[in-house]
Amino acid sequence: MQGKLLRKYFPVFVLPTAIVFAVIFLVPFITGTYLSFTNFTTVNDSVFVGLSNYKYVFTSPQFLYSFIFTLLFTVFSVISINVLAFALALALTGKSRGTNVFRTIFFMPNLIGGIVLGYIWQLIINGVLLKYGYSITSDPKFGFFGLLLLMNWQMIGYMMIIYIAGIQNVPTEILEAARVDGASYFTTLKKIILPSVMPSITICLFLTITNSFKLFDQNLALTSGAPAGKTQMLALDIYETFYGRMGYEGVGQAKAVVFFLVVAVISLLQLYITGKKEHEA
Amino acid sequence: MEKQNKALALLKIVLLTVIAAAFLFPIAVVFINSFKYKFDISNSPFTLPLGEAFAGMENYINGITATGFPDALLRSLFVTVFSVAAILFFTSMTAWYIVRVKGLFNKIFYYLLVFSMIVPFQMVMFTMSKTANLLGLDNPVGLVIIYLGFGAGLSTFMFCGFIKSIPLSIEEAATIDGCSPLQTFFLVVLPLLKPTAITVAILDTMWIWNDYLLPYLTVGHDYKTVPIAVQYLKGGYGSVDMGAMMAVLVLSIIPVVVFYLVCQKYIIKGVAAGAVKG
16 A cells, blocks of 8 residues: 555655756766777767777776776785784773773774875874885885785774774673683684674775775875886776876776676675675574 | 783783874974974974973964965865765765665665775866866865765665665555655654764764875865875975974864764774774
């Protein structure tokens, strides 16, 4: 009964969102996909060129370099962030004094925007390297580890909060029973805590993977790819292809499609794994 | 044993304090340097602004005039508040309709919204910003509409998840009592959505306030938001005025920290809840 009454209200409830969504996201997505098969400088002057943009993308040394750089960065940052965040979560679960103050401090960097974070760490890292006569752009390694440090600083608190929520869901009776049975801390951790926080681990892994893989603002502010594109991650490479010089918009759009497909595969994998976990539970 | 435990607890506190200090250190360094001359910032960033190095408020005056910071701050506030309000208002209505009214269009629309969540911004940045220019959306009000388009996915998805758990009988009782669908939604359903609305509001506020690329590509330097103002200082190929930069960084961090300390409870809860659902 209610559904029938409501049906007439489609223009009020759905239409505004649908129109804005179509104009702002859907149409640009479709035209973007089409433009990746064309050469263009504005949307109106596109000439169909088949797969030639994609051929260019997969033979572009900068794109392949950025891809590997991004993958490597993602692996390092996912592992370091999750290990450190989980350790802090273990230390900060429970009611001991000062717990809240620590949580507050560790989470705070997450709220600061990527551009601001980039310049904060540029100052710190350049300050340290100054003593040895270097700057962050003198070697790609500095940029790589600078980004890693920045990303850890930003994301550890966020992941810690999710891990704490997971650890708090472990039933206290089970922990109590383990304690009475004389289980060591590490046995409890391995046999009880870790298995029951698996859902949190999955969430955190995917959040850190996608955030690291799609990193842009921090990259732009910290090194903007210097020296010579050697710290340029994928998102920044796409941006530079579009706006860095004229005539490569089609290639930029093709890079963006490839980038989208990789991100989509990661997201579908996440959906599949979390879906499977929920069925098991 | 007791003594050993106490020692361990003390060690833990000491260790955590050291880590906390390390977390605060970068912000403290930026704050200290905002009162030093640019020469001293570049050459000795870890010293205090004493004596000759103390620049007073000079960096703040330079930074504020170079970036038009107060305008940027107000603009960021405007865009964030109205975008979040628009997202909450329109998507909560849409979500309720999609869940309660079955139909092919609703189903397809829902999956398209979910799909939009996994599409990285780079995929649509060029065509979207051209569309925005074409439609005259290259201004702060336009940004609100654009954020509604990009924020609709996550928000509708989360509202839908919650609405599915609301028993239909509550709404049917309202209908029997003579409520129109609009009354049912705003008087009965909307108040129930509060927890999800808070989560969505927190996640979207963090996103929109800090977003750089989307506003930069649509409104550019005509209507600088805070992140654009910060990046603007770097300019083209010239060297950066590090003093002004430090001052602007401090000014950008202050509102975020105030917001965080005021809404901390909601932010932590929202982040934890949002992660579980998203």
